[in-house]
Amino acid sequence: MTEEIERKFLVEGNGWRGLASAVYFCQGYLSTIKERTVRVRVCDTQAWLTIKSTNQGITRTEFEYSIPVEDAQHMLRYMVEQPVIEKYRYHIRLNNLVWEVDEFLGANQGLIVAEVELSHANQQIVLPDWIGQEVSDDPRYYNSNLVSLPFTLW
């Protein structure tokens, strides 16, 4: 079990490009109810099942287990809610923080967000100049909600 404290922002401009290489993620949800999510994610030759609790502010409890890629592929194809979420992720290290920039594809094409994990909820952070509006509290940007209402339909 880990506790995840994250803030999420929109990304503005292209100043972040070139700071890291892209990794392709495909993920889907076995459950998207607001009390908890159950996510299946495939990245290259690895796959995980991840269970997250409800947000308490910007904090969530998370359990993550590695599973066989073939199992995950079957779940993504036949069992999860459609459409699946596809995105490129970029890990960008700046000022002792790791920013995860997600550039969405498919039904969420055009959406680019950046998440940063904090060690405590009130941690002060330096925002890079390509960071725009904070959307930590906006449930439309939860990946689980981008399944039922993808960005291209907003």
Added chain:
Amino acid sequence: MTEEIERKFLVEGNGWRGLASAVYFCQGYLSTIKERTVRVRVCDTQAWLTIKSTNQGITRTEFEYSIPVEDAQHMLRYMVEQPVIEKYRYHIRLNNLVWEVDEFLGANQGLIVAEVELSHANQQIVLPDWIGQEVSDDPRYYNSNLVSLPFTLW
């Protein structure tokens, strides 16, 4: 991934008692929607996360992963739908079949069902005399549905 072909019956009388010893199971659901269930189960010092697809007749696809007991205990306490399902399970071997008799406790006290796993959907089986009405097709008896509508409330 395994494919599970099971038939389920009510149990009549006590002719099955004494044929196997009881093992205590505690389980709960992270998802109980009809398209798929995500179950957390603890039995003694072991725990599993199990994902099952919709029933296609008496057949379901199932994925099961061993997880740390402490993780499962946390999920059962804080994350699953309440109430949890508690039951004693008895594995009874008869005529080359394994019958799983579930004697429910708590909110489902009074309910006793027997399940048998088949190698194909049309397999002929010998029913022990303590086997009563078949309930394979009755969704009220799905463990996942015994959470929202426990047997004592029927």
